[in-house]
Amino acid sequence: MKKILLLLLCCSGLMAGAQQRYELNSGWTCTNVNDVKADGAAISKTGFALNNWMPATVPGTVLTTLLNNKKVPDPFYGMNNEKIADVYHTGNAHYTYWFVKDFEERAAGNEQVWLQFRGINYKAEIYLNGKKVNPKTQVGMHIRAQYNITPLLAANGKNRLAVIVYPPDFPGNPNGGQGGDGTIAKGLTTQYTAGWDWIQPTRDRNTGIWDKVTIEKTKSINIQNPHVVTLVPGKRLATGKQNPATVKVSIEVENPTSKAVSGTLQYEIAGKIIKQRATIAANQNTTVKLADLQIENPKLWWPSGYGDQNLYDLKIKFVAATQVLDQEALKVGIRQIDNIWNDHTKSMGTFVNGQKIFIKGGNWIISDAMLRFTDARYDAEVRYHKDMNLNLIRIWGGAILERPEFYNACDKYGLLVFQDFWFSGDCNGRWVDPMKKEDQWTRRNYPDDHPLVLTAIEDQIKMIRNHASLAFWCGGNEITPPDDILMPLKNDLLPRLDGTRQFFDFSNSDEMSYNSIGGNGDGPYGIQDIKTFWGTQTFPYNSEVGSVGVGDYASLLRFIPEKNLVAPQYKTKPDSVWDYHKYISYEQYLNPYGKPKDAKDFAMKAQLANYDQYRALMEGFSNKMWDWYTGSIIWKTQNPWTAMRGQMYDYYLDPNACLYGLRKGSEPLHVMMNPLDSMVTIVNNGFTTRNNLMVQAKAYDMEGKDYFYSQVFNSVGPSSVRRLFPLNEFLTKLDKKDGVFVSLRILDQKQNILSENIYWLPGKDGEYSGLKNMKQTPLKVSAANQNNGKVAVTLSNAAGNPVAFFNRVALINGSTNQRILPAFYDDNYVSILPGESKTVTVEYTGKQSNLAVEVYGWNVATQKVSVQ
Template identity: 50%
Template sequence: MLVTPTTHGQQIEHELSSGWQCLRADVAAKSKDRKWMAPGAPIPGSMPAIVPGTVLTTLLHNGKVPDPFFGFNITRIPDIYESGRAMYTYWFVKDLEEKVSGNEHVFLRLRGVNYACEVYLNGHRVDEGRVEGMYLRHSFDITKFLSKNGRDRLAILVEPPYHVGRPNGGQGGDGTIARNVTNQYVAGWDWIQPIPDRNTGIWDKVMIEKVKGTDIEDVHIITHVVGRRSATDTAQAPATIDIHPTLYNPAATAISGFLSYHIDGTTMQMPVSLPPGRSTIVMPSCTMKHPRLWWPNGMGGQPLYGLNVQFINANGTPGDEERYRVGIREITTSWNTHTQSREIYVNGQRMFVKGTNRILSDAMLRFSPDRYDAEVRYHRDMNVNMIRVWGGGITERPEFYNACDRYGLLVFQDLWASGDCNGRWYDPTKKDDTVTRRTYPDDHSLWLASAADQIVMLRNHPSLALWCGGNEIRPPADILSTLRDSLLPALDGGRYFFEYSNHDSMSLHAHDGPYTIQPDTYFWQHRSWAFNSEVGSIGMGDITSLRRFMPEEHLVPPHYDADKKKWVADTMWKFHKYCSYDSAIEAYGHPDDAAQFARLAQLVNYNQYRALMEGIRSHMWDWYTGVMVWKTQNPWTALVGQMYDVYLDPNACLFGMRIGARPLHIMYDPIGRRIMVANDGHTDQMVTMSWGLSRGAKLGQEASIGRQDMVLVVPADTCVPALSIAAEVAEYERSGAFLSLGLKCADSTQDEENTYWLPDSRGSYRWLQDLMPAAMLMHVYAWTPGKGILELTIDMDPGGIAFFTHISLVDKKTKKRILPVFCDDNYFTMIGGRKTIKVAYTSQEGIEPVICIDGFNTGKRYVEIQNEVPKELRK
């Protein structure tokens, strides 16, 4: 018998994200009667608060502190180590209007408070003891504390971490921040200054949920995909979904009813009797006959099914209902005995890991679904397929995982330990010795409870691929054994677990890094870990990016001090963690100012990350099973290791990475002086390969050997040599040359062009200074007016060269950049012909966008948008 509810589900949920006030606890303590806790009562000394957010976010919002991202400002804000915890201990207050009827229950959900809190409603203590830990979620049944007239006041006292750490310049300061179960970067790292309030605050969502009777707290969704599948199969073999809901009965007696789920036209229902408290129900499995499988980026699509789970009371009235998005896929791993490293399989297909590392979005924890979407989309556009979430920060939020689900980014999620703070090695900046630090945190049970909670929160996301105990160190032995042997098998038995981020079960031998700039040839001939969790380099932005956080007087390029025999950078550059480019920029000519330095840095950025990805891919399945680049972004205005800045402005690293990681990719091997083609796909590819060498003379006339074409079959999941061009390159590169590679295949969406600028016999690129100005005819059309999708068309004469051209979208009036913007190519080089580039952005009221073109030899110009596309340009 199928019982249909008489009405729709009765779950009512909303976020408390506005109307908050806050006041310092020591100020509130002066009012001993706490009359301000009553609904509607005045709150002396309060100010508007940002929730979700941190104390620092609120202080900045109210103009109490300067922007900590600009200049030296963060040093002007009292650090908690010097000021004491009281300075950042705050009450957060919010008025509510919640009425209940019948058997309705109202739950208060806290998704993240840092670090300890007490919760009051209308002056009554709601929690049954001190609530602690940054990551542990909390749920309170506040029904009995609600007033009858529906006017209530919520007050939450938030205290900072107990051990705030001394920010002495070490990684994680003196290390004692790790005695808490909180993020460790806040005491300072080599890519960020210490955060004064240590991220104290209600940093994640506060929710109110109303349910009639039974509350569906969590549903564990497990998908099974047997055998080796292909994304090109039009009719997949069946897949299975297991669904295990956990329900909470807040009543004193048992509740009977029906539990059902609905997915893709299939409904399953079963009778249940729920005793008081929590019950986990194993429901009948669902077999999907022709499932649409979920694949990582570059391997296939990311279809998501809607799943509704509902409790129906015995009398037919609806109870709680929860909705999920389900991606059907199965991830497995195996040990590659040749590389001696772990390899990843998705739906039975082997996947070469092209990954990146991530810290967190913003150092003040200002997160939003739109920001997460933009950041993950940038990663999708880089053609990577995995993101590692570093263990000195947070467990990423469900909104981040939602974006990864949409864009096909697998996630390697570290938990909260880091070798720097937790005693992997001796460090004179640390307060305690290595043995003591290896026992951090102080409260192991809190760490484990938090881990269990976060596993449950994230385990249903198809993008979640791997768990990891910590960054470069395993957690303490008792935590590790419980996590590995009990928690993960019980709560999420389907994912592989690494004890730490460079554990032997991930890769044997070799080394991680490097973390600084290298010759482009380095990545082709030096072997690192076979599955390297961290390898990276430089990554500063252009002058527009620098001006967002540096005063003009500090925009001075680094220079070489002959007496000291080293490169010297401005103090503010050092403060913002500048990673030296050394002589790499000088190879293009000495920059006259910071603008020119930043422009030349983009050339180095592009080449460095293209070479990194190409060099590693040239040895796929021989030296490597995967790599994760350190790192794609900074949560602060740092000048090291980033593909885009904290304001979401991409630099050339992103586009060098993008082309080097393309699933079907043609590339130049500078060691063997040959052309190679990589194919990450499931099927062999027949391609037409072309190449040409050209030299730009002072008058702009090209000497060229002409393009040469050949047909090549590239097997699936390989990187193969295609053609030696050693003799031709040797002749042309004496004075510097452009090498243009092209690839065409049956699937035109995979066609590509890849242009290199080769140094002369002295290793110099100064020959580029002799390029004649480029003559370009440009048009920008709004293909979908008002929808934020533009197409830029550029035409050039056959002999013309437009080198390393950058496009941005700016406001026509102010010329300020519109961010984020997504381009399917940028920092590009054209040697004659036509090029089209799609530009996507979010339309903003009152802003008229125009395209800004600024290339190495194009000058800066602005191109206005036309709304009507000529017929000859329509596809």
């Protein structure tokens, strides 16, 4: 299969006509199978009338097409999903569709034309110009397909492609269980589409031509599936001159013609070219291994927070005489990932370029439940993970192997990836489950077609294996694949096709992190007392540890009808829409701030809990770095629909306070306070000792009066934690019954702030009575356009005022007052101390006009300021 990483532009001179690749991503039409009586041979002829066929979204699902044609309501809004027919109840024909695309193409001389499908769900028959393209039915969602259509092209260059797509054979009963009744897993498809505890069922089960359709033209050679391995021996630093690194390359080369082809296969990287003479026999696909290349003083690729994400262009060509027969280009990060068991923590340790990396990860489901993928959305979502100061994303096994465009973004932003294969403990039989149709013994062997699974695994490994960000493979979510899949995967496929990455049998395996606690080994998933993150040792490298994540009021307005915007009440069943969107109760943690009066008040107070939770989670784990833990992975950091749990930003890419609390707690250099004993602690995730750090501690009462405690120089070693001094006696002496603010800072010798952290503490009774009665603070706000896609927002609080607490900055359109999404803030939900200012930088994408900024806070009135 062709490794599609970059679309190549047609070049002049020698390169002219050497290769062309383009997507068939517009101009498609479709109709339901019941509305047309002709067969594929007839439909795929250009003379066949397509009257009353509707525009189709390709790549996309049937449900996406129906939504875009206003045939169904938006399933992400309110209870609309209940108004859409479910394939389990209608039968598969209801979502079986013909898709047709006319395109112009022809071949001359030794040109070959290839039709490539990167994903169809679930079965397909393919026709071109009245002829069948696929000799046998294409089956399986997670597999690419490529067809040489050269002999089927029309002589006049006017071609018609017709594809009939069938839903999964077993769509499953969406009965409310995890994966419904479980039978969705009998096929090689997305399990979440039958429903989960964070999503309602996707009614068409993602049926459709869901991924890219591509036409590629080559000459008599087709380069496929290059494999690039980089070796970086020794322990490296992120800066300075580097010792050499080694690049190893092998390439599949296909000759689809009836004659042998001889020429030179070559690759170029870092200004050096490696060549290999090769003869490819007729109708053969051969893997050619080229000589290793040593790169002097390489620019290395590092995870986010540890160094730069340097990427090299690697170009591959097959040249015969003066003609380039085919070429490919990809991005390569030079890095080496190793794994060494940490016997002290009883968990796996991750090393990149010889340096140990403390894993700060987030779980990822899929970008969009209806598979509406775009490069821009992938880029924004992965960037948000970088903005959280995370360094890993785990891809959950009930969805897909993520797309190359997702990995491109992870390569760019430095997010390591932990990639599950398509199994889950829920559907695949780990537990007794009364919601499942079949028993554990039967479910344990899902999917039904094991050879298909192995074929798909081989294909998908080849698709993504060259990405620098790909760090780990995993057999499945909370369960292994069946043995006759697991053993070939471990003993043949991964060693043969990769050979460089750690494989975990399943996501919460003891080989990843020894669980001495018992139970399922994942979670908990609800809100917790923040002290538990600091004081209760869980097993060390948990693939899923979670909390809460309701968005702010602007987010709720996007998908909850006005009549349903009712604040939940503790121990009372929530409104039906909130319940449908999987709300988890956490009002008991909001009531100390004052019982929420309405949905808007609820949303604001929820952000306080959100911020506090995720800051504490990462601080508590970091406090025990290399002692209890080698890392943690949060369940979860994003939602593929409008859910009300486990998210740092909403489906519309609007961040909430979870993101900024997590960003704060995950800082590479960070100062923090242990809530158990008020110990001030600094964390250094870097590779070098940080000397001459001034650590400052103050407290502020609710009137804004400050109480100085300490300011002392300290140092902290590489990748380590240092405990400095306790504040408990100091805070006890303040005896502020209504609560105080604690301000911690790290400053360098020029008094630049390297890390700052503000805690709000309740009174002795656990209530935030001081916050409830806090005086309004007049905050001065100004916003300046920096003319580079950035806006600088300056917040100033005059001396003598109270703390201007917990201010949300939002970049908006000044005419509509709607937020600009996505937008990336270098900080948010910020508190401004008396007599101080803070500048928040906002970055946006695309062209925007009439920009303004909205700012509001706990004790700060809403302001709208034009961007100057």
